[in-house]
Amino acid sequence: MTDFTFLCNECGARYPEDRALYVCPSCTSQQVPGGPTRGVLRVELAEPELPRRWPAPPLSSPDALAAFLPVHGPESFFSFAAGGTPLLPVPRLREALGMPRLFLKDDTRNPSGSTKDRASHLVVAKAIEYGYETVAAASTGNAATALAAAGAAAGIRTVVFVPATAPPAKLVQMASYGATLVPVAGTYDQAFELSVEACARFGWYNRNTALNPFTVEGKKTAALEIARDLAPEAPDVVVVPTGDGVIIAGIAKGFADLVRCGLLPRVPRLVAVQPERSGAIARALRSGAAEITPEPDAGSVADSLTVAAPRNAVMALKDIRASGGCGVLVSEEAILDAIPRLAAATAVFAEPAAAIALAGLEIALAEGLVSRGERVVLLVTGTGLKDVPSAARRVKVPAPVSPTLEAVEAILAG
Amino acid sequence: MTDFTFLCNECGARYPEDRALYVCPSCTSQQVPGGPTRGVLRVELAEPELPRRWPAPPLSSPDALAAFLPVHGPESFFSFAAGGTPLLPVPRLREALGMPRLFLKDDTRNPSGSTKDRASHLVVAKAIEYGYETVAAASTGNAATALAAAGAAAGIRTVVFVPATAPPAKLVQMASYGATLVPVAGTYDQAFELSVEACARFGWYNRNTALNPFTVEGKKTAALEIARDLAPEAPDVVVVPTGDGVIIAGIAKGFADLVRCGLLPRVPRLVAVQPERSGAIARALRSGAAEITPEPDAGSVADSLTVAAPRNAVMALKDIRASGGCGVLVSEEAILDAIPRLAAATAVFAEPAAAIALAGLEIALAEGLVSRGERVVLLVTGTGLKDVPSAARRVKVPAPVSPTLEAVEAILAG
Numbered sequence: 001m002t003d004f005t006f007l008c009n010e011c012g013a014r015y016p017e018d019r020a021l022y023v024c025p026s027c028t029s030q031q032v033p034g035g036p037t038r039g040v041l042r043v044e045l046a047e048p049e050l051p052r053r054w055p056a057p058p059l060s061s062p063d064a065l066a067a068f069l070p071v072h073g074p075e076s077f078f079s080f081a082a083g084g085t086p087l088l089p090v091p092r093l094r095e096a097l098g099m100p101r102l103f104l105k106d107d108t109r110n111p112s113g114s115t116k117d118r119a120s121h122l123v124v125a126k127a128i129e130y131g132y133e134t135v136a137a138a139s140t141g142n143a144a145t146a147l148a149a150a151g152a153a154a155g156i157r158t159v160v161f162v163p164a165t166a167p168p169a170k171l172v173q174m175a176s177y178g179a180t181l182v183p184v185a186g187t188y189d190q191a192f193e194l195s196v197e198a199c200a201r202f203g204w205y206n207r208n209t210a211l212n213p214f215t216v217e218g219k220k221t222a223a224l225e226i227a228r229d230l231a232p233e234a235p236d237v238v239v240v241p242t243g244d245g246v247i248i249a250g251i252a253k254g255f256a257d258l259v260r261c262g263l264l265p266r267v268p269r270l271v272a273v274q275p276e277r278s279g280a281i282a283r284a285l286r287s288g289a290a291e292i293t294p295e296p297d298a299g300s301v302a303d304s305l306t307v308a309a310p311r312n313a314v315m316a317l318k319d320i321r322a323s324g325g326c327g328v329l330v331s332e333e334a335i336l337d338a339i340p341r342l343a344a345a346t347a348v349f350a351e352p353a354a355a356i357a358l359a360g361l362e363i364a365l366a367e368g369l370v371s372r373g374e375r376v377v378l379l380v381t382g383t384g385l386k387d388v389p390s391a392a393r394r395v396k397v398p399a400p401v402s403p404t405l406e407a408v409e410a411i412l413a414g
Numbered sequence: 415m416t417d418f419t420f421l422c423n424e425c426g427a428r429y430p431e432d433r434a435l436y437v438c439p440s441c442t443s444q445q446v447p448g449g450p451t452r453g454v455l456r457v458e459l460a461e462p463e464l465p466r467r468w469p470a471p472p473l474s475s476p477d478a479l480a481a482f483l484p485v486h487g488p489e490s491f492f493s494f495a496a497g498g499t500p501l502l503p504v505p506r507l508r509e510a511l512g513m514p515r516l517f518l519k520d521d522t523r524n525p526s527g528s529t530k531d532r533a534s535h536l537v538v539a540k541a542i543e544y545g546y547e548t549v550a551a552a553s554t555g556n557a558a559t560a561l562a563a564a565g566a567a568a569g570i571r572t573v574v575f576v577p578a579t580a581p582p583a584k585l586v587q588m589a590s591y592g593a594t595l596v597p598v599a600g601t602y603d604q605a606f607e608l609s610v611e612a613c614a615r616f617g618w619y620n621r622n623t624a625l626n627p628f629t630v631e632g633k634k635t636a637a638l639e640i641a642r643d644l645a646p647e648a649p650d651v652v653v654v655p656t657g658d659g660v661i662i663a664g665i666a667k668g669f670a671d672l673v674r675c676g677l678l679p680r681v682p683r684l685v686a687v688q689p690e691r692s693g694a695i696a697r698a699l700r701s702g703a704a705e706i707t708p709e710p711d712a713g714s715v716a717d718s719l720t721v722a723a724p725r726n727a728v729m730a731l732k733d734i735r736a737s738g739g740c741g742v743l744v745s746e747e748a749i750l751d752a753i754p755r756l757a758a759a760t761a762v763f764a765e766p767a768a769a770i771a772l773a774g775l776e777i778a779l780a781e782g783l784v785s786r787g788e789r790v791v792l793l794v795t796g797t798g799l800k801d802v803p804s805a806a807r808r809v810k811v812p813a814p815v816s817p818t819l820e821a822v823e824a825i826l827a828g
């Protein structure tokens with residue numbers, strides 16, 4: 001698959017891939033400091049290039065990926081086993097919620113432990129096609145870790161800018177992959193701006209979410225896998241933890257491409273789940289506002305979702321609304337509670353920003369936004385091992401006991 | 415697959431599956447306190463039951479598992495996506511080591527993050543077949559976490575006994591899955607004995623490694639996947655991090671079953687990699703001793719491999735020797751160094767007990783035990799996210815910097 005154009009999400013301008021583009025050159029003059037990124041580009045695959053049938057499994061193979069993604073060919077994909085994660089039927093959670101057709105897409109089982117590996121695989125493949133020697137990114141943690149992992153797999157240098165307050169596990173993990181780590185004494189937004197300046201100064205390729213059009217495009221593989229694993233049935237609803245709005249736009253893009261291919265009847269309704277303490281997209285969906293209102297005081301235990309002005313808000317709002325979807329808001333308490341509840345019901349141990357999907361689904365059920373009989377997929381985006389201290393806030397590790405049956409009986413008695 | 419017998423690894427006695435057996439009823443009188451477990455049983459599948467061809471993919475599906483494992487049928491396997499992990503070609507590590515046919519089996523990508531999920535899946539399936547309501551285990555950490563995860567998936571109660579010194583991430587993870595956690599102020603061996611007593615007292619099924627014959631059997635699926643992914647070629651050598659000797663015996667059993675099935679020409683040479691500070695099996699292999707010498711002062715940063723007297727030593731020594739394999743010993747420094755080296759070369763972030771495979775391979779190469787042209791598979795058994803503090807000992811997370819290009823330049827200058 002080589003033939004595609006960049007299409008501006010806002011003004012509709014089209015650009016050929018004659019260079020590495022970020023946002024729309026015509027729209028960027030409207031950029032407002034502290035607001036969402038304007039003029040985010042979509043990748044539009046040329047009609048004759050679209051597959052008309054599912055490739056042979058696995059969908060995560062270079063051949064299959066190249067059929068759906070904008071690269072020169074399968075050889076663009078270096079060895080990096082992103083995606084190909086299981087779609088679990090979760091029988092015990094089905095029973096608990098009275099939802100006989102519920103599924104869980106377990107994206108904790110990616111190489112670095114999060115959905116972000118999908119985007120990093122494509123972005124690093126494109127960086128190599130474009131001839132860059134270094135790829136940089138700003139991130140709350142998971143995207144930078146994923147970039148570091150993909151860079152290690154490909155043998156390309158990575159520089160990652162993260163708020164110094166990111167969970168220590170994420171910092172150690174990205175450093176272990178060999179990334180050059182820049183912990184910024186500041187917010188994600190400051191790290192973002194610094195990474196953009198550094199890419200301009202040093203000639204690096206910038207992977208930043210929303211800014212780089214291949215981050216949305218790379219994440220669409222999760223939607224392709226969901227649709228294929230459910231075929232010939234189709235999902236009714238997909239519940240997506242939402243921060244910057246890039247994952248949910250990627251999910252929408254994957255389903256939309258399948259509709260174009262004739263492989264799926266319609267895009268499922270997308271439910272954006274956000275923390276109450278970082279909920280600009282969900283609030284706009286609920287109020288009907290055309291645009292998001294930035295939340296400068298955003299701050300949630302779901303660190304991966306914490307952002308003052310979601311970078312990809314314009315595209316995400318458009319996509320969610322087009323799907324007939326909605327937004328829900330989850331309290332900090334409910335996010336933390338969801339971690340052990342999800343783990344105990346499904347054996348999937350998730351970080352706060354991923355376990356939020358369960359809490360969000362329950363709110364959507366209570367509000368009548370989702371019906372119990374629908375075919376619903378929970379996207380669980382990152383492993384709980386990335387943020388053990390948050391999980392520890394809701395489980396009890398008993399004090400050490402002497403090795404006696406009496407001590408065991410005391411623990412059993414609670 | 416229902417037809418199998420228990421076969422004593424030492425005296426050769428055979429027993430039908432008319433009840434849940436642990437070790438050989440005839441041999442156990444020889445049990446020596448502080449020594450390895452005697453009379454460990456093997457599962458021997460009946461000849462007519464053996465598959466003669468590879469089942470259709472994926473090998474981790476209930477149908478395929480039931481073709482190779484001793485359960486009543488596919489319905490015994492509750493929904494738990496253990497195994498099915500990628501076999502990576504690791505091009506950059508191949509180049510660094512001059513080993514063009516090196517592969518990495520990435521078992522960090524199991525549901526709870528370790529190879530132990532494979533055994534827990536089978537043991538919990540058997541517990542349900544036998545009618546138990548509770549399954550217990552003693553573990554250095556990963557096996558207990560895996561049991562807790564499998565119990566959550568199946569909806570069966572689990573009780574886990576672990577040294578209170580296990581890495582906190584493992585304790586929090588197993589508690590999140592809903593296991594009843596008994597942190598023992600003592601050694602793994604004390605936790606082991608306590609779990610055996612508690613199972614007898616409370617009528618629980620015991621998953622303890624080596625004691626329960628299905629732990630070896632369950633781990634063999636890693637070997638089945640390696641052989642199938644390499645077919646029609648066959649592996650020459652498999653490098654296996656070794657503690658109790660159960661994983662390496664499981665790997666040997668999987669390959670041996672495939673040889674019986676006619677699906678593999680021979681069992682590959684097995685290289686047991688142990689820490690110098692917990693190396694009883696490797697030392698016996700290197701000295702030619704018939705039996706291991708317990709090491710009461712064992713204590714390594716590779717906590718999952720730390721054991722005074724490897725429980726499955728008798729079977730492991732027999733299997734490794736039968737394969738033409740060997741043992742190597744790795745220093746604490748080399749274990750820690752291997753974590754970022756493996757991550758940066760392959761994008762696989764491993765805990766100390768798993769990264770040791772790389773250090774062990776390099777020693778085996780230097781000692782002439784493995785040749786660079788051979789088809790070698792490194793088994794990487796657990797994710798580095800389970801023990802971030804150990805990884806942190808070998809990487810540098812720079813101090814937070816102000817968001818300026820000058821600060822970036824200072825970091826780049828090193």
